[in-house]
Amino acid sequence: MPKVALHWQIILGLLLGVLVGLAVNITWDAGTWRSMGVDDPGRWLAGVDAADVPEGIDLDQIPASDRAEKFPNAQAGPAAKGARFLRDLNDFVGSLFLRGLRFIAVPIVLFSLIVGASSLNDLSKLSRIGGKTIAIYIFTTAVAITVGLLLANVIQPGRFVSEETRDGLVSTYAIEAEGKIQAAQAPDVWETVLNIIPTNPFEALAAGNMLQVVFAALLVGVCLTLIKKEKAAPVINFFDAMTDVVIKIVNLVLLLAPYAVFALIASKIADLGLDVLKALAVYSLVVVGGLAVMIFAVYPIGFRVLGGVGYKRFYKAISPAQLLAFSSASSSATLPVTMECCEERLGVKEEVSSFVLPIGATINMDGTALYQGVATVFIAQLYGIDLSIGDQLTIVLTATLASIGTAGVPGVGMIMLVIVLQSVGLPLEGIAVILGVDRILDMCRTVCNVTGDAMVCTLVASSENAIETEEQVEARLRAMRAGGLDEHPLEEDELDQAAG
Ligand code: ASP
Numbered sequence: 001m002p003k004v005a006l007h008w009q010i011i012l013g014l015l016l017g018v019l020v021g022l023a024v025n026i027t028w029d030a031g032t033w034r035s036m037g038v039d040d041p042g043r044w045l046a047g048v049d050a051a052d053v054p055e056g057i058d059l060d061q062i063p064a065s066d067r068a069e070k071f072p073n074a075q076a077g078p079a080a081k082g083a084r085f086l087r088d089l090n091d092f093v094g095s096l097f098l099r100g101l102r103f104i105a106v107p108i109v110l111f112s113l114i115v116g117a118s119s120l121n122d123l124s125k126l127s128r129i130g131g132k133t134i135a136i137y138i139f140t141t142a143v144a145i146t147v148g149l150l151l152a153n154v155i156q157p158g159r160f161v162s163e164e165t166r167d168g169l170v171s172t173y174a175i176e177a178e179g180k181i182q183a184a185q186a187p188d189v190w191e192t193v194l195n196i197i198p199t200n201p202f203e204a205l206a207a208g209n210m211l212q213v214v215f216a217a218l219l220v221g222v223c224l225t226l227i228k229k230e231k232a233a234p235v236i237n238f239f240d241a242m243t244d245v246v247i248k249i250v251n252l253v254l255l256l257a258p259y260a261v262f263a264l265i266a267s268k269i270a271d272l273g274l275d276v277l278k279a280l281a282v283y284s285l286v287v288v289g290g291l292a293v294m295i296f297a298v299y300p301i302g303f304r305v306l307g308g309v310g311y312k313r314f315y316k317a318i319s320p321a322q323l324l325a326f327s328s329a330s331s332s333a334t335l336p337v338t339m340e341c342c343e344e345r346l347g348v349k350e351e352v353s354s355f356v357l358p359i360g361a362t363i364n365m366d367g368t369a370l371y372q373g374v375a376t377v378f379i380a381q382l383y384g385i386d387l388s389i390g391d392q393l394t395i396v397l398t399a400t401l402a403s404i405g406t407a408g409v410p411g412v413g414m415i416m417l418v419i420v421l422q423s424v425g426l427p428l429e430g431i432a433v434i435l436g437v438d439r440i441l442d443m444c445r446t447v448c449n450v451t452g453d454a455m456v457c458t459l460v461a462s463s464e465n466a467i468e469t470e471e472q473v474e475a476r477l478r479a480m481r482a483g484g485l486d487e488h489p490l491e492e493d494e495l496d497q498a499a500g
Contacts, residue, residue, distance in 0.1 A: 009258035010323045017262040017327075021269025028270070036080040037073065044073050045084060090263045097260030100253035101324075101333035104246050106208050108336050109358040110217050111243040116355030117221025118236050126222065129460060133356050136456045137364040138400065143298055144366035144448075145399045148290045148373030149392055157283040157374070158381020161433075166382050169280075169433045177432035180415050192405065210332060210362040210407060217358075243354065250336040257320075261327040268439060280437050283378050287441050290370045291448045299455045306459050309346065313470055317345035318454045325450040329442045331408035334450050335361040342454055347468025347476070348461040356460050360453030361408050367448025368413035369403035371441060372420050379421065379430030391424045398423040413445060414438050 004012075033041045073080075120126040170177075196215050198204035204212035224232045300311045321338040328334060339357050342348040376395050380387050387395075402416035414431060421428055461467040468476070 006254065006257065007320045007323060010261050010320060010327075013258035013260075013262035014265055014323060014327065017265030018269055020262075021266040024266070024270040025272070033080070036083065037076040038080045039073055044076060044080065045087060047084075047088075087267070090267055093256070093259050094263035094267065097253065097256045097264075098328060098330075098333060100249075100256065101328065101330075101336065104249055104253070104336045105332045106205055106210075106213060107242070108246045108250075108339065109210060109213050109362070110205065111239045111246060112339065112350075112354035113214060113217035113358050114221040114224070114239045115236060115243055116351060116353075116358075117218050118224040118232065118239075119351040120225075120355065122225070123222070126225075129352065129355060129464065132460055132463065133359060133456060136459060137360060137452075140298070140302070140366050140452055140456065141364065141369045141400050141403055142396060144290075144294055144370040144452075145373040145396050145403075147293050147298065148287075148370035149377060149395065151286050151290050151293075152374045152377035152381075153392075155282065155286050156381055157286045157378050160282040161280065161382060166433055169436065170429050171432075173432035173435040174429065177429060177435055180431060180435075181418050181428050192401075214359055214362050243350075246336065247340060250340055254320075254337065257324065261323065264327045268443075272436070272439060280434065283374070283434065284437050284441060286378075287371050287374050288444050290374060291367050291444050294366055294370060294448050295451050299451065302455060302459065307462050309458055309462065309467065309470075314346065314455070314458060317341055318451065321450050321454065322447050325446040326443045329410040329439065329446045331361045331365070331446055331449045331453070333409070334446070335408070338450055338454055342457050342461075344477075345473070346454075346458060347473040348457055349466035352461040352464060352466045353457055356457040357453055360456060361450075363404045364453050364456065365403040365406050365408070365413065365445075365449045366452040367445030368406050368416070369399050370448065371413060371445045372399040372402060372417050375417055375431075375434055376420050376424065376426065379426050379433065380424075382430060382433060383427055385426060387424060394423050395420060408446075408449070410442055410446075411438065413442065 030041065033039075033044070038044045117126060120129060196211050198209065198212040198216055201212070201216040204216060224236055303309070303311055303314070318338070318341045321334055321341045324337050325331060325334045331338075335357060338361070339353055342353045342357060343350055373395060376399070377387065377392075398420045402419050403413070406412045406416045414435070417431060418428055421430065458467065
């Protein structure tokens with residue numbers, strides 16, 4: 001049987017996950033549970049077993065409502081147990097995969113950034129690449145918010161939601177929204193900058209504070225270039241080898257990807273369904289449309305103007321990272337795969353990718369910024385509040401800062417949205433309205449975040465002549481195959497192609 005390339009396996013997992021999730025969402029309801037003897041599905045799925053029924057009590061004699069209250073789930077049979085087992089198994093596979101990726105996230109940023117910074121062995125090169133990287137990151141983020149604001153002002157998604165729908169959504173999601181509002185802290189500029197510097201770098205590593213880890217790694221990397229070469233060499237070699245070790249672990253974790261993608265998507269879609277999506281269809285479409293404009297128009301224009309690789313080659317190479325970004329909704333978790341795609345499949349030199357990508361996964365969130373722009377205007381429209389040009393400029397500024405401060409994990413973009421709303425004095429309960437669709441939009445915006453990181457990495461690499469041509473990539477992969485080194489799961493399709 002021919003071997004199917006990993007990214008096709010992932011796509012298959014994704015599609016099957018959507019189908020199964022939808023089927024479960026549509027067909028499975030409280031009645032289905034009741035027919036299996038489960039009166040309280042919440043308790044049952046939380047693993048609380050059926051209540052014991054004292055001897056002498058005949059459940060069939062008790063009215064259903066009393067029975068559900070006194071002896072919940074007492075009649076749950078093997079079918080209910082089977083359903084619960086399948087769901088637990090599904091959750092297990094998804095969590096196992098995400099844990100595997102999270103396991104690598106901090107070490108890969110640390111090791112690869114130290115190697116990246118120390119390999120740019122003179123400070124002028126480091127500041128040149130660093131300057132370019134940060135400038136393009138901030139520029140693309142500002143463009144993203146502007147695209148979001150333009151679309152939201154022109155299409156006015158707020159017009160499509162009635163007041164009743166709005167109030168209904170506010171009351172349904174009020175408690176959850178309150179949690180997000182509490183979690184958001186208005187940033188104080190001085191404090192934000194101070195917070196980048198860890199008081200204890202080991203604590204930063206243990207807590208997974210990415211911005212602090214980036215800072216510490218850059219500092220160690222730069223200082224390695226400032227001490228005696230013979231002293232620095234073994235340390236750099238050590239971190240270099242550790243980076244390879246981590247990439248090896250990524251390859252192992254990725255073997256689980258197709259199943260995990262299925263599991264993650266199926267359970268999300270089964271829980272969420274498409275109902276809320278319907279109420280907020282226009283808003284969701286504006287966000288997704290804006291993200292598509294970034295991915296299919298703005299980035300390609302960037303490639304055209306600033307040079308770099310062909311559009312098709314770029315997307316083919318990074319598709320596994322995009323698929324994982326979609327299913328995990330986390331740019332941090334996707335980072336190891338983004339690095340693998342850029343280095344192995346696009347041929348970007350490690351000295352650039354190991355520097356540009358970890359920083360990007362931490363601070364560059366084009367998709368999140370765009371979403372924050374659309375969401376802010378949408379909420380203003382829902383509450384009939386006009387936003388002046390000055391307000392919109394404030395949004396560009398705060399959303400740029402908020403997206404930089406957004407951690408690359410699921411759902412944080414929405415917490416940071418609270419800060420943007422506050423900056424222009426909009427009602428915070430507005431986030432309750434959009435909460436129901438947030439996860440799906442989170443998945444989409446993470447794809448844009450990761451694509452933006454990879455595109456900036458490619459641009460910087462091209463400008464530094466640190467990227468292979470397509471032929472070189474193919475030749476390298478062919479040589480690896482000939483040498484029996486084809487252990488990278490992501491390379492299979494390239495290898496197949498190279499082999500004709
Ligand atoms: N989930 C996004 C990411 O990891 C961040 C967000 O917008 O919530 O890139």
